[in-house]
């Protein structure tokens with residue numbers, strides 16, 4: 001079992017996060033890169049995988065492999081049971097009311113596209129408006145632009161301030177009866193801002209406008225309760241939360257999903273087919289055409305078990321501490337500017353260094369065995385808003401340590417020496 005140690009201190013119950021014990025669960029973290037211990041600070045791009053997830057995928061292929069929902073034979077039933085059990089785990093993980101509100105997708109991108117195309121086809125018409133924010137990942141911009149082009153709707157953008165916080169009052173003013181959906185990120189991958197999504201949902205709902213949350217970054221780091229948030233849709237990716245690539249989830253409230261047309265046609269999503277007419281399967285299968293990513297779903301179920309065993313509250317608290325430390329240590333280096341200073345932040349430290357291109361910082365750090373991302377982070381409008389071509393981004397996870405932040409600081413200083 002992954003572990004964090006509970007201790008009694010000064011009469012109060014506090015918790016100590018045993019990160020070294022947790023690191024034992026991730027075989028890749030034992031690696032050396034360019035002769036240095038790997039310091040993996042790119043979890044916002046994809047997280048590392050614990051051994052239990054790797055084992056689950058291996059044993060699926062070694063012991064359970066068969067297609068789901070299609071066979072009376074033993075293996076097919078076994079695979080189907082595992083695949084559907086994972087759906088229940090995910091339902092509980094985000095506290096969805098119904099299992100059929102969990103639609104398997106390839107990831108957050110596919111989930112957002114599904115809503116844009118399906119909800120959009122039915123509910124968005126000429127002259128309607130769609131609201132997103134200025135800090136969205138391209139995955140939560142482009143699908144809506146495509147829809148606007150198809151249906152002659154208008155895309156509107158909630159502005160952000162210089163700290164990277166959403167201007168809620170502006171948003172309240174943007175709402176009107178033409179707005180058909182609001183789609184915002186829960187946690188920005190480029191700035192680390194935790195968006196006050198509950199307030200956004202309350203405001204949107206007060207005008208009967210549904211809200212989609214892009215949870216790609218939030219699901220691995222914050223305890224997500226879709227019923228408490230009251231969001232209408234929530235999209236996230238397995239690979240960013242210790243699960244496999246190629247699997248993700250779209251949560252949707254039943255009444256929306258029931259009323260929306262399928263986007264992909266094919267096997268499994270039908271109830272009956274004749275050349276004259278096809279009737280569609282019930283939820284969630286209506287949205288899951290074709291053979292799905294079976295091992296991905298099973299692996300994601302195991303990743304959810306793993307995250308639960310560590311505890312999302314403990315993960316969030318530890319990562320908060322880590323981000324505070326990183327902000328202090330990296331922010332104190334002369335010439336470093338941190339991009340994104342929201343009061344509520346998690347896990348992302350985007351920065352620039354005077355006179356050095358972020359790619360050069362990334363290259364020097366790589367030679368030190370440190371993996372960070374350098375670029376626009378699929379958020380070009382954010383780079384434009386802050387007037388930078390790119391940033392270096394260290395993104396944290398609960399398996400990172402303060403020593404790794406110290407190594408990052410030494411690496412950044414080295415880059416400054418090399419390029420000054």
Ligand SMILES: Cc1ncc(COP(=O)(O)O)c(C=O)c1O
Nearest residue numbers: 107108109137139189214216237
């Ligand atoms: C905020 C945000 N939304 C959406 C995505 C897209 O996720 P995926 O590529 O897994 O579909 C990402 C990926 O980095 C992200 O950070």
